[in-house]
Amino acid sequence: MVLLAGSEETRRTLVDQLSEFIGTFVNIESFAVDEGIERIISDRLVLLSSYLIEEEVKPFIGENCQIIIAKRIVNFQNIDQLFTVPVGTEALYVNDFPETVNEAIASLKSLGVDHMKLYPYFPGKKMVKEADLAITPGEVNLVPDSVKTVMNIGPRLLDITTIITVLGRLGLLEEKQEEVSTRYIRTIIQLSRRLAVATSEANQVSEHLKKVVDGVHDGILAIDRKGTITVFNGILEKLLGFHSSRVMGKNIRNVLGNHHLCDFILNKEEGEADEYFTVDYADVMVHRFTIDSDGTTVATFKNAVETIEMERKLRRELVKRGHYGKYTFDDIIGENKQLTETKTIAKKLAKTQLTILIHGESGTGKELFASSIHHASSRHKGPFLAVNFSALPEDLVESELFGYEEGAFTGAKKGGRKGLFEQANGGTLFLDEIGDISLKVQARLLRVLQEKELLRIGGSKIIPIDVRVVAATNRNLLELIEKGEFREDLYHRLKVLFLHLPELRNRLDDIESLIRYFMHQSGRMDVRLEPEVLQQLKRYQWYGNIRELKNTIDYMLAVCDDQVIRIKDIPNESFFQSKRHGLASDPVQTAATAATVTTIQEKELISVLSIIDSLEKEGQSISRMKVAEKSKETDAPLSEQQVRYRMDLLEERGHIEKTRGRLGSRTTEKGRGFLATIHC
Numbered sequence: 001m002v003l004l005a006g007s008e009e010t011r012r013t014l015v016d017q018l019s020e021f022i023g024t025f026v027n028i029e030s031f032a033v034d035e036g037i038e039r040i041i042s043d044r045l046v047l048l049s050s051y052l053i054e055e056e057v058k059p060f061i062g063e064n065c066q067i068i069i070a071k072r073i074v075n076f077q078n079i080d081q082l083f084t085v086p087v088g089t090e091a092l093y094v095n096d097f098p099e100t101v102n103e104a105i106a107s108l109k110s111l112g113v114d115h116m117k118l119y120p121y122f123p124g125k126k127m128v129k130e131a132d133l134a135i136t137p138g139e140v141n142l143v144p145d146s147v148k149t150v151m152n153i154g155p156r157l158l159d160i161t162t163i164i165t166v167l168g169r170l171g172l173l174e175e176k177q178e179e180v181s182t183r184y185i186r187t188i189i190q191l192s193r194r195l196a197v198a199t200s201e202a203n204q205v206s207e208h209l210k211k212v213v214d215g216v217h218d219g220i221l222a223i224d225r226k227g228t229i230t231v232f233n234g235i236l237e238k239l240l241g242f243h244s245s246r247v248m249g250k251n252i253r254n255v256l257g258n259h260h261l262c263d264f265i266l267n268k269e270e271g272e273a274d275e276y277f278t279v280d281y282a283d284v285m286v287h288r289f290t291i292d293s294d295g296t297t298v299a300t301f302k303n304a305v306e307t308i309e310m311e312r313k314l315r316r317e318l319v320k321r322g323h324y325g326k327y328t329f330d331d332i333i334g335e336n337k338q339l340t341e342t343k344t345i346a347k348k349l350a351k352t353q354l355t356i357l358i359h360g361e362s363g364t365g366k367e368l369f370a371s372s373i374h375h376a377s378s379r380h381k382g383p384f385l386a387v388n389f390s391a392l393p394e395d396l397v398e399s400e401l402f403g404y405e406e407g408a409f410t411g412a413k414k415g416g417r418k419g420l421f422e423q424a425n426g427g428t429l430f431l432d433e434i435g436d437i438s439l440k441v442q443a444r445l446l447r448v449l450q451e452k453e454l455l456r457i458g459g460s461k462i463i464p465i466d467v468r469v470v471a472a473t474n475r476n477l478l479e480l481i482e483k484g485e486f487r488e489d490l491y492h493r494l495k496v497l498f499l500h501l502p503e504l505r506n507r508l509d510d511i512e513s514l515i516r517y518f519m520h521q522s523g524r525m526d527v528r529l530e531p532e533v534l535q536q537l538k539r540y541q542w543y544g545n546i547r548e549l550k551n552t553i554d555y556m557l558a559v560c561d562d563q564v565i566r567i568k569d570i571p572n573e574s575f576f577q578s579k580r581h582g583l584a585s586d587p588v589q590t591a592a593t594a595a596t597v598t599t600i601q602e603k604e605l606i607s608v609l610s611i612i613d614s615l616e617k618e619g620q621s622i623s624r625m626k627v628a629e630k631s632k633e634t635d636a637p638l639s640e641q642q643v644r645y646r647m648d649l650l651e652e653r654g655h656i657e658k659t660r661g662r663l664g665s666r667t668t669e670k671g672r673g674f675l676a677t678i679h680c
């Protein structure tokens with residue numbers, strides 16, 4: 001027999017199908033019209049794949065031929081993929097002729113594939129419908145380019161009546177009819193088995209997802225683009241008081257009585273958003289977002305009380321974990337003599353087990369040193385925990401440090417909680433801003449340091465602890481002791497070993513290497529610094545020390561143009577920390593209060609320094625009265641009292657020295673150097 005098909009793909013598919021039944025009895029020759037028919041066919045049974053090729057093949061059909069025109073049906077083997085397409089999807093059905101397209105659409109419908117809306121498409125047809133999906137029986141190359149997804153269900157097969165006709169004409173019907181029907185039924189069974197497995201897998205996935213969605217702590221609601229509820233989890237059932245079976249598949253407007261909430265969830269224009277609502281006397285935080293690909297909107301509902309509690313917990317965690325010990329001595333940059341000496345001492349101190357007190361202005365690297373000490377110590381494998389007392393609310397300090405037992409106070413966690421001392425066991429605990437703790441906590445801390453054991457709040461069991469303490473402060477603890485705000489015995493306990501970190505203004509020689517280091521850290525080694533910028537930066541007082549320098553560099557990197565930092569990129573005065581924090585022993589802090597310092601203009605300081613310098617050059621004794629007198633001749637006239645504050649500040653900067661002698665104050669080397677830079 002000879003099979004004549006329109007395309008090569010159809011030819012191959014139909015030959016395979018026929019061979020299964022009659023391959024061993026009959027020689028099947030085949031041609032595709034597309035590829036050309038090589039000869040005139042005579043004395044054969046000729047099967048045409050479709051009546052549409054009848055005219056084309058006529059010239060090749062010779063004498064004594066019997067012709068059968070095939071009836072064809074969608075390939076069951078591939079039909080299951082059509083069921084994965086969501087209900088209501090609009091798709092193109094693509095084939096080479098209008099007749100085959102329309103037949104296939106009708107045939108699919110009659111086979112029960114009627115959950116999609118199919119639009120005919122064939123070469124030369126104007127697209128009536130833009131669709132993202134096209135279905136084709138093997139004609140992928142005819143699908144318009146605008147279609148995103150193509151589903152190839154393969155060429156249609158010969159239907160059972162055609163097969164039976166062929167067998168009859170070949171005289172094989174008697175012998176083969178049982179096999180034909182068995183094969184057909186087997187195909188159907190295979191298909192149903194595949195569908196059953198797929199359905200069971202889908203059910204399992206859906207069960208699994210349901211468990212996940214129900215296991216989440218938040219209420220979850222999803223609606224499709226029409227507002228029909230598709231997900232309504234267990235927490236939401238409790239929160240809103242509806243069983244999901246009552247609301248699934250219903251429109252959200254018919255379920256939620258709260259119109260404001262409904263509007264918020266349905267408002268797609270605004271994109272992702274959060275808002276607080278009171279639902280059934282419960283305060284909830286609702287977060288809404290839309291999944292663009294299918295228009296689903298999801299809303300999560302969080303219980304506001306729990307959210308606040310979680311935030312508090314997170315804050316507490318951050319207070320201690322934000323300072324995990326990531327630094328080593330190699331991270332401490334600077335060649336300044338004072339710094340390198342401090343580093344050398346710190347390395348030696350690290351080897352001991354003793355308590356260390358680090359003193360230094362804010363931003364000088366106290367935490368950096370504490371972490372480096374931990375890493376260089378025998379405890380480096382243990383934890384490094386840090387607590388900053390200035391960031392921790394007073395009422396949390398005790399429970400954070402020493403932990404508590406169940407029922408110790410209202411809100412205490414079931415089973416109690418370990419404090420930082422217990423958690424840092426075997427490691428180092430960094431107590432930052434130690435000058436800020438209350439006398440009550442100081443007493444408790446002292447006991448723990450002395451006895452190396454503690455009692456949790458509300459507890460009666462003594463817990464031994466093995467923790468090395470490194471404390472830090474930017475305040476003058478001696479002064480606090482004098483004022484009765486800090487315990488002397490605790491001070492001595494902490495200050496077994498002592499480190500003072502130099503201020504940046506006293507190690508200006510390190511500015512350049514620090515700048516390079518921070519630029520490197522920010523991945524901006526491509527940026528160049530104009531020499532005047534460095535000179536200018538070296539003139540600042542850097543009350544915020546290295547942290548302030550780092551911030552300044554970040555700022556300049558952000559605003560500079562063409563990868564060059566110029567003078568114009570230096571932030572203006574208000575950016576810099578002009579107020580001194582802490583270090584109360586400093587003359588400035590005692591004489592000129594922090595508030596006063598902020599109001600003093602740099603210009604006035606320069607004026608006072610210039611007056612002192614010129615009086616000195618004239619050989620005159622220098623008193624406040626004289627400086628005030630002289631200031632009247634400048635555009636910054638000052639009272640004696642004002643002069644006093646400014647002289648205190650100049651002394652603190654190291655620009656003048658106040659002596660008791662006849663000559664009173666005098667300009668220092670540094671002061672003269674400073675004036676020289678101003679004047680040039």
Ligand SMILES: Nc1ncnc2c1ncn2[C@@H]1O[C@H](COP(=O)(O)OP(=O)(O)OP(=O)(O)O)[C@@H](O)[C@H]1O
Nearest residue numbers: 331332333334361362363364365366367368546547
């Ligand atoms: N010598 C240094 N080399 C490199 N970076 C440094 C150096 N000193 C400090 N830093 C950096 O400066 C910033 C401030 O340092 P750190 O937090 O250790 O200071 P601090 O004295 O503990 O400040 P505070 O008292 O305000 O908590 C950090 O980013 C730190 O990495």
